[in-house]
Amino acid sequence: MTTPRPTVAVRLAYGRHVLRQAIGVLAARLTPAPPTAATETLRANGMFNAAMPPSLAHERSALERFDLYLNEVMNSPRLRGQIVFEYGILLRAIDRWRGLRVLDVGTGRSTFPGWMSREGAVVTTLDLPEPAERRLGGFQVRVNDVVGRRPGPTRPVAGSMRCLPFRDDRFDLVTSLSVVEHLDTDLPDVSFVPYDEQQRRLGHVLNEMIRVAAPGGRIYITSECCDFDRATTDAWKQAYYYRGGPPLSGAWPVRDVPRLFYEFFAARGCTLVGGVQFDAAHIAREDYWTWRGGYFGGFSVLAQKR
Numbered sequence: 001m002t003t004p005r006p007t008v009a010v011r012l013a014y015g016r017h018v019l020r021q022a023i024g025v026l027a028a029r030l031t032p033a034p035p036t037a038a039t040e041t042l043r044a045n046g047m048f049n050a051a052m053p054p055s056l057a058h059e060r061s062a063l064e065r066f067d068l069y070l071n072e073v074m075n076s077p078r079l080r081g082q083i084v085f086e087y088g089i090l091l092r093a094i095d096r097w098r099g100l101r102v103l104d105v106g107t108g109r110s111t112f113p114g115w116m117s118r119e120g121a122v123v124t125t126l127d128l129p130e131p132a133e134r135r136l137g138g139f140q141v142r143v144n145d146v147v148g149r150r151p152g153p154t155r156p157v158a159g160s161m162r163c164l165p166f167r168d169d170r171f172d173l174v175t176s177l178s179v180v181e182h183l184d185t186d187l188p189d190v191s192f193v194p195y196d197e198q199q200r201r202l203g204h205v206l207n208e209m210i211r212v213a214a215p216g217g218r219i220y221i222t223s224e225c226c227d228f229d230r231a232t233t234d235a236w237k238q239a240y241y242y243r244g245g246p247p248l249s250g251a252w253p254v255r256d257v258p259r260l261f262y263e264f265f266a267a268r269g270c271t272l273v274g275g276v277q278f279d280a281a282h283i284a285r286e287d288y289w290t291w292r293g294g295y296f297g298g299f300s301v302l303a304q305k306r
């Protein structure tokens with residue numbers, strides 16, 4: 001079946017959207033960067049809260065002026081600051097990018113690796129041989145070529161996070177942003193993976209990240225959690241990768257997050273940088289909900305290998 005060509009109205013709306021993004025980037029560059037919220041302590045091992053993005057204004061400003069993609073995810077009202085939290089907490093944690101050997105796992109269409117590289121990091125990206133998400137293209141790329149900053153070079157590697165094709169102790173920083181919740185899907189056949197098997201695969205993935213991190217190196221992960229007993233809808237549902245599974249997924253059961261992530265890293269001798277603030281009970285509060293809907297939350301993990 002062939003995909004119908006977009007109508008003129010759809011194409012015009014898309015063109016306007018891209019031009020608004022371009023104006024957003026230019027406007028961000030003309031706006032002085034706000035100072036770092038120096039009094040804020042790093043709360044890397046915790047749940048997203050609506051009060052966090054304003055305290056990450058400095059980090060957001062560094063990213064939103066880079067290109068169309070980062071400007072969009074930093075400012076989209078739909079995302080309600082969740083990506084500001086995800087990227088901003090990492091920026092807060094890293095004092096110096098220059099020379100840092102970074103592996104970004106599950107890059108998809110994100111241009112954040114290009115940002116890290118431009119800051120001086122030596123960046124390798126990893127995604128499946130057939131990534132689940134298409135890279136940006138067309139008019140948006142042409143406009144970005146004019147307006148966006150040149151990304152630094154990155155080395156793309158095809159492979160699976162379940163068996164990282166790198167030697168031990170190789171990276172100073174391993175990042176994985178909004179990826180591991182997709183372990184609910186077997187790719188490329190897009191079948192649903194039962195929860196027991198998801199947990200087993202997650203353990204492999206985290207062990208792999210620890211293995212390729214250098215001693216003293218850090219691992220930064222963001223993912224999604226949910227109180228599935230109380231959630232009824234998910235605004236992100238059409239983006240699930242699997243076909244024919246349960247009505248709600250794409251997140252870790254909120255009560256399992258400490259065991260699956262924080263206790264897992266601690267049990268493998270890693271330090272949780274800044275301690276653990278994650279509290280599953282917070283999911284009852286609306287200010288902890290993400291744009292996906294009631295009882296959906298986001299969280300980050302920052303561990304250091306000893």
Ligand SMILES: C[S@@+](CC[C@H](N)C(=O)[O-])C[C@H]1O[C@@H](n2cnc3c(N)ncnc32)[C@H](O)[C@@H]1O
Pocket residue numbers: 105106107108109110112126127128130131132133159160161162176177178179182187
């Ligand atoms: C939501 S997207 C990427 C988000 C991106 N990291 C960001 O910051 O916006 C998830 C990506 O993970 C990739 N992915 C899923 N399973 C993977 C696996 N087993 N190994 C490597 N990449 C995987 C998908 O192909 C997709 O590109």
